[in-house]
Amino acid sequence: MFKVEFDEEVLRKIVREEVQQAVKEHVKTIELPPLLTRTQLMDLLHIRPTKTSELLARADFPVLREAGGVLIPTQALFTWIESHTEWVQSNTQYYRSVI
Numbered sequence: 001m002f003k004v005e006f007d008e009e010v011l012r013k014i015v016r017e018e019v020q021q022a023v024k025e026h027v028k029t030i031e032l033p034p035l036l037t038r039t040q041l042m043d044l045l046h047i048r049p050t051k052t053s054e055l056l057a058r059a060d061f062p063v064l065r066e067a068g069g070v071l072i073p074t075q076a077l078f079t080w081i082e083s084h085t086e087w088v089q090s091n092t093q094y095y096r097s098v099i
Helices: 008-031 038-045 049-057 074-083 085-091 093-098
Strands: none
Touching: 038 049, 074 085
C-alpha cells in the first residue's frame, strides 16, 4: 500500500481556492441576464468563436434568431447543459483544464 503524506495547510489552500472559484461561478449564474449574446456565451462557457459557432448550429441548442441576431435564453442554456454535460466536458477547453 502507498502512504500518502500531505501538508495540511497546502490542502486547506487548495480547498479554499476551489470553493472561491465555485462561488464565483455560482454568482455569475445568478447575475446573468435572461438572454445572452454570443460574446457572453463564449465568456460563460470559456469557449472560442469556432466552438461557439458549432454550438449555435446544433439543432438542439437553445437559441433565438428572431430578435435580429443571436440570443441564448439563459435558463434554457443551463437546462441544455445539464442534459448534455458529457458533450460539454468533451468539447470545451474549460473542463479539460480542470481535470
